[in-house]
Amino acid sequence: VQGKGKNASAALTQLLEYLLKQLEKKDPQQVFAWPVTDAIAPGYSSIISQPMDFSTMKQKIEDNCYTTLKEFESDFELMCNNCMTYNQQDTIYYKAAKKLLHIGLKIMAPEKVLSLKRELP
Numbered sequence: 790v791q792g793k794g795k796n797a798s799a800a801l802t803q804l805l806e807y808l809l810k811q812l813e814k815k816d817p818q819q820v821f822a823w824p825v826t827d828a829i830a831p832g833y834s835s836i837i838s839q840p841m842d843f844s845t846m847k848q849k850i851e852d853n854c855y856t857t858l859k860e861f862e863s864d865f866e867l868m869c870n871n872c873m874t875y876n877q878q879d880t881i882y883y884k885a886a887k888k889l890l891h892i893g894l895k896i897m898a899p900e901k902v903l904s905l906k907r908e909l910p
């Protein structure tokens with residue numbers, strides 16, 4: 790199957806940039822804004838094999854790394870699950886990830902995205 794046309798990938802970029810902004814608004818403490826360093830989280834890089842954060846997702850949108858919404862969603866879930874892997878359940882980080890994951894899946898639910906697609910130019 791021929792790759793997506795130019796305007797189709799431009800539409801996906803616009804959709805993903807919009808969704809990323811909505812997700813970032815749900816993280817006012819900016820817990821997920823930047824890559825987690827071993828300095829702030831001891832042993833992080835040996836526990837988490839595939840780190841992910843909002844700044845990396847933003848860069849991947851600009852670099853056209855995502856060809857489907859599903860790929861974007863799985864990076865979002867990876868980011869939340871990494872947090873729930875490294876941090877104990879009774880931490881603010883774990884609780885923030887659990888809440889963000891729940892909210893994020895609602896924002897990116899198919900019927901929500903469908904109504905978005907209609908409303909975006």
Ligand SMILES: CC(=O)c1cc(-c2ccccn2)c2ncccn12
Pocket residue numbers: 819820821825829830871872875876882
């Ligand atoms: C996302 C995550 O696991 C995380 C973010 C942070 C974080 C994020 C911004 C500022 C300070 N810390 C963090 N600190 C300790 C342990 C884990 N974390």
